[in-house]
Amino acid sequence: MPSIKLSSDSNITSNPHKFLDLYSMTELPDTHAWTPQPDHHECKCNDESVPIIDLNKENATEVIGHACRTWGVFQIINHNISQKLVDEVELAGKRLFSLPMQQKLRAARPHDGISGYGVARISSFFPKLMWSEGFTILGSPLQHALQLWPQDYHKFCDTIEKYQKEMKKLANRVMWLMLGSLGITELEDLNWGGGGCAALQLNSYPACPDPDRAMGLAAHTDSTILTILQQSNISGLQVTREGTVGWITVPPHPGALVIHVGDLMHILSNGLYPSVLHRAVVNRTGHRLSVAYLYGPPSSVKISPLTKLVDNLHPPLYRPITWSEYLGTKAKHFDKALTSVRLCAPRNGFVEDHNSVKVG
Ligand SMILES: C=C1C[C@]23C[C@H]1CC[C@H]2[C@@]12CCC[C@@](C)(C(=O)O1)[C@H]2[C@@H]3C(=O)O
Numbered sequence: 001m002p003s004i005k006l007s008s009d010s011n012i013t014s015n016p017h018k019f020l021d022l023y024s025m026t027e028l029p030d031t032h033a034w035t036p037q038p039d040h041h042e043c044k045c046n047d048e049s050v051p052i053i054d055l056n057k058e059n060a061t062e063v064i065g066h067a068c069r070t071w072g073v074f075q076i077i078n079h080n081i082s083q084k085l086v087d088e089v090e091l092a093g094k095r096l097f098s099l100p101m102q103q104k105l106r107a108a109r110p111h112d113g114i115s116g117y118g119v120a121r122i123s124s125f126f127p128k129l130m131w132s133e134g135f136t137i138l139g140s141p142l143q144h145a146l147q148l149w150p151q152d153y154h155k156f157c158d159t160i161e162k163y164q165k166e167m168k169k170l171a172n173r174v175m176w177l178m179l180g181s182l183g184i185t186e187l188e189d190l191n192w193g194g195g196g197c198a199a200l201q202l203n204s205y206p207a208c209p210d211p212d213r214a215m216g217l218a219a220h221t222d223s224t225i226l227t228i229l230q231q232s233n234i235s236g237l238q239v240t241r242e243g244t245v246g247w248i249t250v251p252p253h254p255g256a257l258v259i260h261v262g263d264l265m266h267i268l269s270n271g272l273y274p275s276v277l278h279r280a281v282v283n284r285t286g287h288r289l290s291v292a293y294l295y296g297p298p299s300s301v302k303i304s305p306l307t308k309l310v311d312n313l314h315p316p317l318y319r320p321i322t323w324s325e326y327l328g329t330k331a332k333h334f335d336k337a338l339t340s341v342r343l344c345a346p347r348n349g350f351v352e353d354h355n356s357v358k359v360g
Pocket residue numbers: 114120121122136198199201220221222223224292294327330
């Protein structure tokens with residue numbers, strides 16, 4: 001699998017020494033105390049909920065198109081990923097995060113790298129630390145598994161590799177459903193050769209003594225074409241929606257996987273499918289684990305608005321950019337990354353970029 005790299009001038013650093021063992025905390029330390037917000041847990045005023053889409057239904061393409069235009073997020077059922085595999089990956093994550101801190105730090109994400117154990121890479125943009133720890137896997141999990149379990153690395157590798165293989169097929173299928181809903185059906189519209197690239201992100205949110213003042217993962221959009229998220233049966237994912245005030249919880253639905261529209265789909269669709277702003281909150285009693293499959297193009301492929309969506313009335317809104325370049329831009333500009341690759345001001349009928357992430 002081709003690798004994705006982050007440009008070296010990134011200001012996102014991983015600092016393992018910032019790491020506290022969150023599992024043993026009985027009080028929220030000041031380093032992790034965010035300013036409480038009235039809407040922190042959920043806005044009860046929204047009665048609409050994130051769509052749940054059955055991939056076996058004939059109208060799946062249209063329904064997905066509608067969800068991408070109006071939500072940027074949806075849940076899918078009948079996706080053919082077995083519950084057994086989903087449970088195995090969750091268990092593998094639980095095993096990993098329950099290792100002693102010293103052992104996890106053996107696989108710490110290097111200063112200028114993408115993969116390994118660490119605090120959320122967007123941490124440097126926020127004054128407080130998040131109540132979570134993460135593990136990013138690019139390509140083969142072998143190197144990290146050897147660092148974590150020198151003798152007993154097979155089990156972790158087998159599970160992760162099986163999951164990556166299944167997720168890749170599903171991500172490609174969902175991407176083509178999204179593109180189909182934009183009228184794009186031919187391969188020459190998307191010259192990707194062997195298919196996309198991906199990162200697998202395991203997120204762990206320990207039970208928190210003061211959840212209203214803590215933040216699991218701060219508001220962000222994903223720098224992907226799309227993300228497939230498995231959240232355990234504990235609630236925590238929240239999204240925003242254009243035209244609606246506050247945060248909307250995406251409740252765990254048995255057997256469902258969550259799909260996020262990412263920034264690169266936002267660019268491909270010339271703003272028709274805006275990426276979804278989301279975050280994760282924590283709770284007092286349950287240890288929550290989520291697994292994100294962050295799907296993007298092969299690293300050297302330039303992404304730009306699809307030619308079929310561009311004409312005199314609809315000029316391209318974004319300049320061509322590779323995934324690696326975009327990750328570098330995101331690392332520098334974070335929530336202004338999309339705007340920084342924008343070519344011209346939005347015209348009527350186009351959706352504005354998200355550029356108002358709340359801090360604190
Ligand atoms: C391929 C990706 C996508 C990354 C960077 C790199 C590897 C890890 C991904 C995440 C996962 C957690 C949220 C996020 C915001 C983060 O901090 O790390 C993501 C980020 C992005 O979507 O920008």
